[in-house]
Amino acid sequence: MGKKQSIRKGISLLAAGALVAGMLSGCGGKEDAAKTDVAAKSKEGSQSSESSSSKLEKVTYPVKDAGKFTYGMKLAGAWSDRYDSFDALPIGQELETRTGFDMDMVHVEGNQAMNLLLASGELPDVLAYNFQAFYNGGEEKAVQDGLIYPMSEDFVKENAPDYWKAISENPDILKQVKTSDGNIYGFAYIIGDEEAKGGYGLTLRDDWCEELGLDLPETADEFYDMLVAFKEKKGAEVPFCLKSDTLIEMLQRGIVTSPFGLVCADNYVDDGKVVIGYEQPEFKDVLSWMNKLYEEGLLDPNFSTIDDETVKANMLTGKAGASVGAVGGFMGNLLSTNKDVADYSLAGIKNLVSNKGDTPLYGHYNTDVVGIVTAITNSCKNPEDVAKFLNYGYTDEGHMLYNYGIEGKTYDMKDDDLKFSDLVLNNPDGLTPQQVTAEYAMSYTNGPFVSDSKYSYNEDERQTVAKKRFIDNDAKKYKLPRVTITAEDTGEYSSLVSELTTYRDEMIVKFVRGEESLDQYDNYVDTLKSMGVDRVKEILQGAVDEYNKR
Amino acid sequence: MVKSKRKGAAPPAAQNSYWGRLKKDLKKNKSAYLMFLPVLLFYLAFCYKPMYGVIIAFKNFVPFKGILASPWADHFGMKHFLDFFNSVYFGRLIRNTLTISITNLLVTFPAPIILALLLNEVGHRKYKGMLQTFTYLPHFISMVVICGMVRMFVDHDGFITQMLAHMGIVNGKLSMLSNKNYFVPIYVISGLWQTIGWNAIIYLSALSSVDQELYEAARIDGANRWQQTIHVTLPSIMMTIIMMLILRIGSIMGVGHEKIILLYNPGIYQTSDVISTYVYRKGLLEANWSYAAAVGLFNSVINMFLVVTANKITKKVTDMGLW
Numbered sequence: 001m002g003k004k005q006s007i008r009k010g011i012s013l014l015a016a017g018a019l020v021a022g023m024l025s026g027c028g029g030k031e032d033a034a035k036t037d038v039a040a041k042s043k044e045g046s047q048s049s050e051s052s053s054s055k056l057e058k059v060t061y062p063v064k065d066a067g068k069f070t071y072g073m074k075l076a077g078a079w080s081d082r083y084d085s086f087d088a089l090p091i092g093q094e095l096e097t098r099t100g101f102d103m104d105m106v107h108v109e110g111n112q113a114m115n116l117l118l119a120s121g122e123l124p125d126v127l128a129y130n131f132q133a134f135y136n137g138g139e140e141k142a143v144q145d146g147l148i149y150p151m152s153e154d155f156v157k158e159n160a161p162d163y164w165k166a167i168s169e170n171p172d173i174l175k176q177v178k179t180s181d182g183n184i185y186g187f188a189y190i191i192g193d194e195e196a197k198g199g200y201g202l203t204l205r206d207d208w209c210e211e212l213g214l215d216l217p218e219t220a221d222e223f224y225d226m227l228v229a230f231k232e233k234k235g236a237e238v239p240f241c242l243k244s245d246t247l248i249e250m251l252q253r254g255i256v257t258s259p260f261g262l263v264c265a266d267n268y269v270d271d272g273k274v275v276i277g278y279e280q281p282e283f284k285d286v287l288s289w290m291n292k293l294y295e296e297g298l299l300d301p302n303f304s305t306i307d308d309e310t311v312k313a314n315m316l317t318g319k320a321g322a323s324v325g326a327v328g329g330f331m332g333n334l335l336s337t338n339k340d341v342a343d344y345s346l347a348g349i350k351n352l353v354s355n356k357g358d359t360p361l362y363g364h365y366n367t368d369v370v371g372i373v374t375a376i377t378n379s380c381k382n383p384e385d386v387a388k389f390l391n392y393g394y395t396d397e398g399h400m401l402y403n404y405g406i407e408g409k410t411y412d413m414k415d416d417d418l419k420f421s422d423l424v425l426n427n428p429d430g431l432t433p434q435q436v437t438a439e440y441a442m443s444y445t446n447g448p449f450v451s452d453s454k455y456s457y458n459e460d461e462r463q464t465v466a467k468k469r470f471i472d473n474d475a476k477k478y479k480l481p482r483v484t485i486t487a488e489d490t491g492e493y494s495s496l497v498s499e500l501t502t503y504r505d506e507m508i509v510k511f512v513r514g515e516e517s518l519d520q521y522d523n524y525v526d527t528l529k530s531m532g533v534d535r536v537k538e539i540l541q542g543a544v545d546e547y548n549k550r
Numbered sequence: 551m552v553k554s555k556r557k558g559a560a561p562p563a564a565q566n567s568y569w570g571r572l573k574k575d576l577k578k579n580k581s582a583y584l585m586f587l588p589v590l591l592f593y594l595a596f597c598y599k600p601m602y603g604v605i606i607a608f609k610n611f612v613p614f615k616g617i618l619a620s621p622w623a624d625h626f627g628m629k630h631f632l633d634f635f636n637s638v639y640f641g642r643l644i645r646n647t648l649t650i651s652i653t654n655l656l657v658t659f660p661a662p663i664i665l666a667l668l669l670n671e672v673g674h675r676k677y678k679g680m681l682q683t684f685t686y687l688p689h690f691i692s693m694v695v696i697c698g699m700v701r702m703f704v705d706h707d708g709f710i711t712q713m714l715a716h717m718g719i720v721n722g723k724l725s726m727l728s729n730k731n732y733f734v735p736i737y738v739i740s741g742l743w744q745t746i747g748w749n750a751i752i753y754l755s756a757l758s759s760v761d762q763e764l765y766e767a768a769r770i771d772g773a774n775r776w777q778q779t780i781h782v783t784l785p786s787i788m789m790t791i792i793m794m795l796i797l798r799i800g801s802i803m804g805v806g807h808e809k810i811i812l813l814y815n816p817g818i819y820q821t822s823d824v825i826s827t828y829v830y831r832k833g834l835l836e837a838n839w840s841y842a843a844a845v846g847l848f849n850s851v852i853n854m855f856l857v858v859t860a861n862k863i864t865k866k867v868t869d870m871g872l873w
Contacts (some may be wrong), residue, residue, distance in 0.1 A: 219739045301723055494838070499639070502639075
C-alpha cells in the first residue's frame, strides 16, 4: 500500500496530468502521478496504440466507501467443521479489514448445490466456481448465458491493476483467462511455479523395495515384478490398490501409458493436431496390461466399488503397496498419518516408460490457469468496486495473505526466509497445520491469487523428491491448452463428451475386469465412432486452432 | 361466467347446469368449501404452478435468462427428445428401468399381502405384535443408512457375500456390487426387507374389517382355513389390493433414483442405470437442464399411460377401479 491516497484523488490527479499533456483519450490514461506521465508517454509511443498505458494506477486499500457484496462459494471441508462461513475465518476477517469491503457469504455444499444455485437465476455478486469442469460449456458459455460479467482489458487495467500485471506478464496466461471475443472472464487461480503444476503419480512402499532388493521400478515390467514381489514376499493382499475413478484418472493422465507408446487416454495435442487418446490402438495394450494385473490379483479386485478411505487404509496397513495419488493430499497424508510407524516409507516414482532411462511421454500437468475461477456475475451492481476487492489477492500483501496467512500470526519473515509460527506447527488447540492454514490462508483451494509453494510447513523430503519425479516428463509438449469451445458448438460438444466418457469409463472397467474381452476392442472403437468421437475431435481441433491464434 | 349468465336467462336450466349446481352447493356447504380451500391452494401452488416449468424440456434453458426468455430448442422444440431417442443409452435405460421395476413389483407386491395373511392367522397376540414390529422396523431407517448397510453386507468381506461364498454361489473375494448380474437381486431383496412390514399394515387393517360372520358362515359350510382364506379373506380385501396395484403400476417407470444412486457404480451401469438416475446425472451433475427435463417428461408420460391402462384393465376384469 504505497500511496496513501484514494482512487478518486488518483484519478483526478491523472486527469490533470493528462490534460496538461493533452493526451487524454477515452478512459485510457491511468497514471500514478502527473510526474511520471511524460516518461510513460514516451514509452507508449513506441508501443502499439491499443495498450494505452503501461503504468497502472495502484488501488489503495482499504478501498473508500467499499460497501458490501455477496460472495458465493462452496463450503470447504478444510474448515466447515469449525466455521459456518468464510467471512468468519481469520482470513475472511482480515480481508474485510484490509480491503474495507463487507463480504456477505452465500455458501453451497457442493457442485450439485452450486448448479442449483445457478439454475435459480438468483446469483451472488461474486461467484467462485470451477466453470471449466462443472458448468456446461465453461466460462465462455457462462459469459454467453449472461451469468458472468465479462471484463474488458481496460476494465481490468483500471480496477484490478495488480491482476492485470499478473496475467499480462505472460502471454500464455493472458490467453487462458480470455474468452474467444477477447474479454477476461474472471479472476483466475494461477499456478505460480512449474513444480506445482504436476504433483500426481505412482506412490509406493520404497521400504519394501529396499528390503526386497528391488530398485524403484521404471518400466511396466519392473512395476509388474515389484507387485508380484509385494504379493508373494510381503503378503500384500492387493498390491496395487486404487478405485475406479482413480484408475481412469491415472490412464487419462498418462501415468502408465508411455510403455505402450500411448501418450495418455485423454485428449492431447501432437504437433498441433488433436488426438483422442482413448481410441488409439495402443490403448488396447495398456488395457490388456491392466487386465493382466487384475487377473493375477495384483490390482485390487474390488477397485470398482471401494472408496478413498479403503485405499488409504490399505496403503497404511500394508495390505497394499502401491497406488496413485497427489503428492500432498495422498502421499503427504499417508506419511503424516503413519509418521510414528518405524518401518513405513513411501516414494513417488517417475511415470512408467518402456526402456529404463527414457523420459515418459506424459504425466499430470496443469495449465497455468486452473480450477476455480472467481468471477463477477451480472447481478453485481458495482463491478468496478468488487474488482478492487478481487484484485487484492494479486498485490504483494494479498499474495502473502492468501498463500501463507497473517504475518506475526501464522508466519514470521526472518532474513527473507519464511518461518511458520507455533500456531501452525504446534497448535495449542491441537489443530493440524493444514487445519490452521485453512483458517488463515486460502492455500487449501483455488482462489483469486497466484499460488506460491516456495515455503511449506511439513513437506517431507520424500515429497519434494516425488514432486520432481512426477513432473519429469514431456507432458508440456502434448498438453491440450485451456481452450474454449465456441458457443454454437458447446451444447453438441458437451452432450457428446458426456455420453462418450460414460461409455469409455464403463468399458475401461469392463476391459480391465475381463468382463469384456479385449478382442472386442475394435467394437469399442467403432462404437466410439458411432457416438461421434470424430466430431469431438473436430470441435476440439477448431478450439485449439483458435487458441493458438489468440 | 358467460355460460352461467346465458343459462341464467332460463331459470329452470340454471338449477341443473354445472355452475348453477355449484353455486347452490357453495351456499349450502360453505364451511366445507372453506376448509377445502387451503388444500386447493396447496395443489395449485406446489403441483400445478411448477408444471409450467416443464416447457424447459422444449427449450435450451439458460437459468439467467429465465424460463420464458430462453430460446426454443431446434426441431420445433423436440430436439432434446430426439437426442434421447437416438442416444446409445436409450434402449438400455428403458430395459433396465422396466426390468428393475417389474421384478420389484412381482416380488414386493405380493409379499406384504402374504405376510399380512400369515400374521392374520397368528393366534398369539404378543407374538404377532412382536413379529409385526420386527418386520416394519427397517421402514424407519433412512434410505442412506439402509444402502450403507446393504453395501457393507455385500462387500467382499460382508456377511452376505461370505455366507453365499461358503455355499459356493458367489466369489468371496469380490464385492457383489461389482457384478452386474447381482444388482437386480440386491436391489429387490433389500427393498423387500425394507418395505414388507410397513406395506403389510394396510392389508392388516383391511383384514381386521372383514366381517367375522362371513368366516362363521364359511366354517358352517365346512370350509377349512385355506378355503376360508381363498374364498372369504382375499375377496374381502380385493379392493385394497387392486388399489395398491394400480398405484404401484403408475410408478413402474419411476424407479426410485436415491437407492440406485447409493448402490450403483459405473462398472455395473449396464444393469443398474435407469431413467431417473440418468436424469439425475444429466440434470444435476452436468447441469443439462433441458435435456434432463425432456427425459423426465417422457418418463412421466409413460407413467401416466400405464396408470390409465392399468385402471382400464382392472375395471374391465374386476369392475373395480380408481376412477
